[in-house]
Amino acid sequence: MERTHPSVDNLYRLLMGPVATTPEKPAVVQADENGALEETSYRRLDRQVEEYAAVLDGLGLDVGDRVVVEADTSAASVALLLACAKLGLPFVPVSPQSPDARLRSILRSVEPALHARAEGLDHREPTASVGSALFGPSGLVVERPPTRRVRRRRNVLATDTAYIIFTSGSTGTPKGVVMSHRSIVTFLRAMLADGLVAPDDRVAGTSPLQFDFALFGIGVALAAGATLVPVPRANLDSPRRMVGFLKDAEVTQVHGVPSLWRPVLRVDPDLLKELGQLRSVVFAGEEFPIPELRRLQETLPGVRLVNGYGATESMAASFTDVPDPLPADQERLPIGHAHSGAEMTLVGRQGEVLTEPGLTGEIYLHSPSLFTGYWNDPEATAAVLVPDPAEPRHGQVVLRTGDLARLGDHGELYFLGRSDYQVQIRGNRVELGEIEAALTRLPAVTAAAATLVPRAGDHVLMAAVVLDRPEAELDVRAALDFCARELPAYMVPRSIHTVPELPLTENGKVDRASLTRTLAAPR
Numbered sequence: 001m002e003r004t005h006p007s008v009d010n011l012y013r014l015l016m017g018p019v020a021t022t023p024e025k026p027a028v029v030q031a032d033e034n035g036a037l038e039e040t041s042y043r044r045l046d047r048q049v050e051e052y053a054a055v056l057d058g059l060g061l062d063v064g065d066r067v068v069v070e071a072d073t074s075a076a077s078v079a080l081l082l083a084c085a086k087l088g089l090p091f092v093p094v095s096p097q098s099p100d101a102r103l104r105s106i107l108r109s110v111e112p113a114l115h116a117r118a119e120g121l122d123h124r125e126p127t128a129s130v131g132s133a134l135f136g137p138s139g140l141v142v143e144r145p146p147t148r149r150v151r152r153r154r155n156v157l158a159t160d161t162a163y164i165i166f167t168s169g170s171t172g173t174p175k176g177v178v179m180s181h182r183s184i185v186t187f188l189r190a191m192l193a194d195g196l197v198a199p200d201d202r203v204a205g206t207s208p209l210q211f212d213f214a215l216f217g218i219g220v221a222l223a224a225g226a227t228l229v230p231v232p233r234a235n236l237d238s239p240r241r242m243v244g245f246l247k248d249a250e251v252t253q254v255h256g257v258p259s260l261w262r263p264v265l266r267v268d269p270d271l272l273k274e275l276g277q278l279r280s281v282v283f284a285g286e287e288f289p290i291p292e293l294r295r296l297q298e299t300l301p302g303v304r305l306v307n308g309y310g311a312t313e314s315m316a317a318s319f320t321d322v323p324d325p326l327p328a329d330q331e332r333l334p335i336g337h338a339h340s341g342a343e344m345t346l347v348g349r350q351g352e353v354l355t356e357p358g359l360t361g362e363i364y365l366h367s368p369s370l371f372t373g374y375w376n377d378p379e380a381t382a383a384v385l386v387p388d389p390a391e392p393r394h395g396q397v398v399l400r401t402g403d404l405a406r407l408g409d410h411g412e413l414y415f416l417g418r419s420d421y422q423v424q425i426r427g428n429r430v431e432l433g434e435i436e437a438a439l440t441r442l443p444a445v446t447a448a449a450a451t452l453v454p455r456a457g458d459h460v461l462m463a464a465v466v467l468d469r470p471e472a473e474l475d476v477r478a479a480l481d482f483c484a485r486e487l488p489a490y491m492v493p494r495s496i497h498t499v500p501e502l503p504l505t506e507n508g509k510v511d512r513a514s515l516t517r518t519l520a521a522p523r
């Protein structure tokens with residue numbers, strides 16, 4: 001039974017649009033269990049969506065009932081996400097690598113009707129009140145049906161929830177970012193308008209499905225009628241296997257966090273010369289250390305490098321081409337202007353909108369693609385969806401990002417860091433990002449992270465650096481002298497430690513909490 005009228009914005013309708021025009025085109029190209037590449041056409045993907053939707057529809061679930069999807073990105077998991085979207089069942093993606101505690105916390109918070117996991121995965125955290133199912137190319141098999149519920153809704157509306165993404169909760173418990181069909185469809189339409197992905201692109205995704213960077217790749221690739229190429233997680237650990245896969249799959253655009261490129265740049269950058277068909281790289285999630293970005297640009301001449309900035313609360317805000325070549329004295333990367341459907345303004349500490357080049361303030365995002373709110377957390381929602389400081393009387397809300405930026409000469413923004421990474425040291429505001437940028441200017445350093453380590457009731461500023469070759473050595477004394485010349489005294493780290501690699505979160509960002517624990521441990 002049709003719950004979505006063609007005129008109503010729905011993620012399923014947008015992403016399955018190409019079925020009508022290019023049904024035989026490959027929607028997904030993935031590695032099968034033997035590593036061979038297999039294609040799923042838009043027609044076949046749509047048939048898989050219909051098959052899953054028929055099973056889900058038979059379970060008597062109501063619009064708004066949640067489905068936790070535990071899987072990596074694949075043709076099957078994409079089909080399940082779209083089947084949920086078609087029926088108005090918010091999907092909650094969780095990666096199979098998520099620890100049990102995180103899965104348990106998400107299940108408790110979101111109280112799903114069904115927990116569907118990709119075939120081959122163990123059933124973790126079984127809960128009597130939650131239905132369970134396995135899914136794969138052969139179908140969706142319900143092991144335990146969801147508990148009976150009353151059906152109150154008839155139609156899926158644009159304002160209904162498409163998905164709920166739980167952020168890694170760097171500060172405390174994970175928060176559920178609730179995104180409506182209208183927000184995500186409006187955002188993806190802006191991506192189509194900006195031409196980020198062309199219909200003949202083959203877009204490689206490398207993020208876990210619980211990170212909205214993965215949903216971004218699925219969305220822009222399918223909405224554009226292009227081909228999505230999920231990179232198997234196992235291939236990401238070895239530079240040779242990752243490059244080999246990208247080459248074999250003839251990938252033209254790669255999406256990934258900056259840390260994706262660190263191993264190949266350190267171990268064997270020349271491998272990247274094999275990627276003759278690569279046209280563009282989109283990175284997002286955190287700053288790309290300048291020395292590594294420079295090396296990536298040198299090894300991929302003519303390839304467009306795009307700095308994607310944004311938060312899950314609006315999926316993304318801006319896409320800015322990395323200057324080619326990167327100027328030698330470039331210290332911070334531009335995050336430019338917002339994409340065609342949004343606008344970023346910079347707000348000072350008194351709530352005034354800043355317009356003078358050179359000033360620093362907090363980024364506020366004006367956008368029709370903002371999230372509905374944090375799941376079951378009206379206080380946290382009210383803290384970030386705030387009246388527009390420029391003119392509160394409209395009643396329009398904007399996203400308070402918590403990010404700091406500097407205004408450039410033409411209104412473009414330069415990312416400076418998160419306001420909660422601004423730490424107070426003896427009353428001085430310290431920008432950890434500024435210390436890290438200085439450290440990466442040291443010749444042998446390829447990446448750096450600064451953190452405040454608790455010590456004897458106070459805090460000590462410490463730093464960790466990764467060197468550009470495994471056998472390289474750091475002259476710590478010279479490095480500290482360099483910092484003393486480049487930074488105010490209170491921003492010079494007490495100590496600098498060389499680490500083989502920076503610890504990463506599940507989404508591939510630098511895990512500062514883990515680094516702080518490591519540096520706090522007695523040497």
Ligand SMILES: Nc1ncnc2c1ncn2[C@@H]1O[C@H](COS(=O)(=O)NC(=O)C[C@H](N)c2cccc(Br)c2)[C@@H](O)[C@H]1O
Nearest residue numbers: 212213216284285286287308309310311312315316415
């Ligand atoms: N390009 C940058 N330089 C520097 N700092 C960045 C960048 N992109 C983020 N961040 C930081 O990450 C925060 C947000 O984290 S998040 O909610 O997990 N979302 C993300 O990381 C990913 C983000 N949803 C996303 C998803 C798809 C495409 C794009 Br394009 C962006 C931002 O508020 C920033 O502090």
